[in-house]
Amino acid sequence: MDFSAVRAALDSKSYDKIADLCDNLMLQVAAEGIAFQDDWPYAIHLLSHIYIHDINSARFLWKSIPSSIKESQPEVTAAWRIGQNLWLRDYAGVHEAIRGFDWSQDLQGLVASFSELYTKEMFQLLLSAYSTISIRDTALFLGMNEDDATNYVLRQGWTVDPASQMLIVKKHAVVTEQKLDHSKLQRLTEYVFHLEH
Structure with a gap:
């Protein structure tokens, strides 16, 4: 073989x-x-x-x-x-x-x-599903001890609420792709053509 x-x-x-x-x-x-x-x-x-x-x-x-x-x-x-x-x-x-x-x-x-x-996929799951989450649950999802999990998410911009000891998830700005409307493009082309002639 x-x-x-x-x-x-x-x-x-x-x-x-x-x-x-x-x-x-x-x-x-x-x-x-x-x-x-x-x-x-x-x-x-x-x-x-x-x-x-x-x-x-x-x-x-x-x-x-x-x-x-x-x-x-x-x-x-x-x-x-x-x-x-x-x-x-x-x-x-x-x-x-x-x-x-x-x-x-x-x-x-x-x-x-x-x-x-x-681990990266689990982080993305947490990012999309939670606004706050316990350190313990974060550690379980990421397969790390609590200190390592906390440090991992802090590097991603999350913060720790000192009162509750909960992690506050920092959502990343979502970049949306703008769809091209062909009819608008056609009208713009006709308009520019009209201006040039």
Whole structure:
């Protein structure tokens, strides 16, 4: 089995491409009638779907993995634990699943990149959903201790209300894209043409 394209994507940190590469390899193997072997990179495959937030595909892949692999390769089970927590919307559980396993050299970069991406997404969720939030809840969402979470959001412009010890969310100015009305553009063109002639 040639996993060189998957290896190259891992090495170049092109993590968003790995799920498609693995899926295509899996289809190719199935089309050729070759039985899957124990060396299939199930943990990489699972985590690559989780990375691109394709939890349904991760679930189907998990269900198709032989139980002997799940029992003999704890990294595969650890990868699914992340997906399971995402599926259940257990935000703190996602962070715990990431930190709760000693990932192999092959997966350390992918897991670290996903963790960073997930923290940023959770911050955006907090930003859009709250005007004030407790330090404790912020820490749970961001997967940090309370001091680190507080420092993280303070760097983003949030403030702490000293009386309530609640974080006050600083909303970023929303830049709206102005839609171009073709009829107005046509009238303006005609007007300018009329002025010039």
